[in-house]
Amino acid sequence: YCRTVNGLYYELIATQVLSMALAMMLSFCINLSSFHMPSAIFFVVSAYSMSIYCILGTILELGYDQVYDGICNVAWYELNGGQRRLFGLMLREAQYPHTIQILGVMALSIVKLIYSVSMMMMNRS
Secondary structure, three states: OHHHHHHHHHHHHHHHHHHHHHHHHHHHHHHHHOOOHHHHHHHHHHHHHHHHHHHHHHHHHHHHHHHHHHHHOOOHHHOOHHHHHHHHHHHHHHHOOOOOEEOOOEEOOHHHHHHHHHHHHHHHO
C-alpha cells in the first residue's frame, strides 16, 4: 500500500507538506517581529493542513506496529517447516515496514516531524 501511495502521490504529498511548512515558518517569522492577526490565523490553518498528512502517516505507522506485535506473539515453535519459512519471511518484512515519505527522505509521521523540527531548532541555538 505504501509503495503505491508513494508512487502515485509522491509529488502531491511533498508539495503540500513543504509548502505548508514554509508558510508556517514565514508566518511565524512575521509574528516574531510584531503580532499580526492574519499571519497568526494563517499559521494555524497551515499547521492544520500539514498535520492532516502527518496524522495519516502516523496512523499507518501505528498499524504497522500492531501487525508486528501480532507477528511476534505467534508461537513459531508450533508451526511446521513450510509455515516457519513463511513466518520468517513475514517477520523479516515486518521489521522494516514501508512508510509514506516526504521526498524519499523523511517519514510522514507527526511524531518524527515534531522531533526533527525541535532538534533543528535546538541545534541552531
